[in-house]
């Protein structure tokens with residue numbers, strides 16, 4: 049019998065899922081996102097209500113993750129629970145997070161804790177949130193409280209989730225709270241978030257010198273509609289620089305590239321202020337030059353016609369499933385940071401209610417991570433977005449990212465095929481030929497293809 053081929057991952061590789069407080073816990077009524085909901089911004093008209101009911105019952109889903117032999121789980125702390133009014137600390141909320149982390153550890157899953165995942169208390173938002181640099185002290189005070197209270201249970205911290213998404217959606221595109229359309233303010237917020245990360249890094253380091261501390265950016269690829277057309281190339285390059293590489297450069301060096309550096313103050317003590325690079329990767333967009341869109345930097349973005357797609361939300365923005373993009377992002381982050389820190393894939397996922405593209409997509413994205421590791425790039429973990437369907441911001445229950453399906457009305461869990469496949473991968477610490485054969489035989493070629501070049505080409 050022919051030997052089974054497999055893509056084996058390094059010992060100690062972190063396997064798990066990622067989630068966030070507002071999307072999972074339920075009963076969060078005191079943040080700027082709950083106000084946004086009340087104002088009627090959720091395109092399905094829904095409200096998060098109990099979400100995935102994690103506040104009372106996260107442990108039932110942790111058990112499902114344990115059955116998948118995950119060895120890590122990423123969740124976030126809801127600042128508006130811990131500090132519901134300025135300076136008023138809710139010890140019961142901290143106790144509940146302690147219970148959750150204890151439960152994860154009991155199940156041999158490493159807690160990866162995000163301190164800010166898009167939501168913040170209303171009182172903080174009302175003071176101007178991260179648009180006002182003087183407010184950073186409130187964030188740092190909260191960070192210190194949480195880390196002091198949880199340091200015996202967690203040593204892996206993400207300070208801020210996706211500063212670039214928070215700033216562009218909230219302040220440029222206006223599709224997240226506070227719903228503004230102001231390019232300059234969007235960059236100012238991005239800069240302040242980066243400064244908040246750096247300051248939080250040193251705060252955590254002081255409290256827990258052995259902790260691993262980082263943040264994660266959302267990396268999105270922008271490719272020119274016509275690859276040889278200079279204007280398309282230029283606008284695609286500009287989008288990619290502004291969205292991905294300028295924030296990364298600022299976090300690395302403290303300075304944004306020109307022309308942003310002309311109006312954004314440097315970030316103090318930035319260099320060295322992270323122990324790893326967190327990559328959240330979902331999709332790529334194509335771009336052509338469009339003089340009618342100055343607010344979008346003259347780029348008209350769209351999803352390739354022949355692309356394998358995520359389920360669209362009502363806003364239609366979940367785009368192409370493009371595995372090679374993950375390899376390209378990993379490689380670019382590695383090169384741009386001169387390989388200075390290990391990389392974790394802190395999010396990667398697919399909106400696919402019927403689960404008929406997710407298994408293949410997971411396998412092909414893992415193959416791309418494996419390819420990067422083979423080339424010597426230190427990728428140390430993969431956290432899939434997400435364990436159980438959760439409340440998808442403006443899209444509500446309209447799109448589903450879970451390995452496990454959730455019926456919100458009954459809170460019933462129905463594992464998708466992807467869940468059992470992911471379990472097999474984690475157990476084997478490998479993508480094996482047998483797994484691919486059973487879950488996505490059509491991907492055998494692309495995953496175990498003869499040469500690296502061929503693998504990449506097929507996946508384009």
Ligand code: BGC
Nearest residue numbers: 068209210213266395433440
């Ligand atoms: C966010 C998640 C979100 C996911 C899917 C990421 O950018 O961090 O909160 O659910 O994308 O849209």
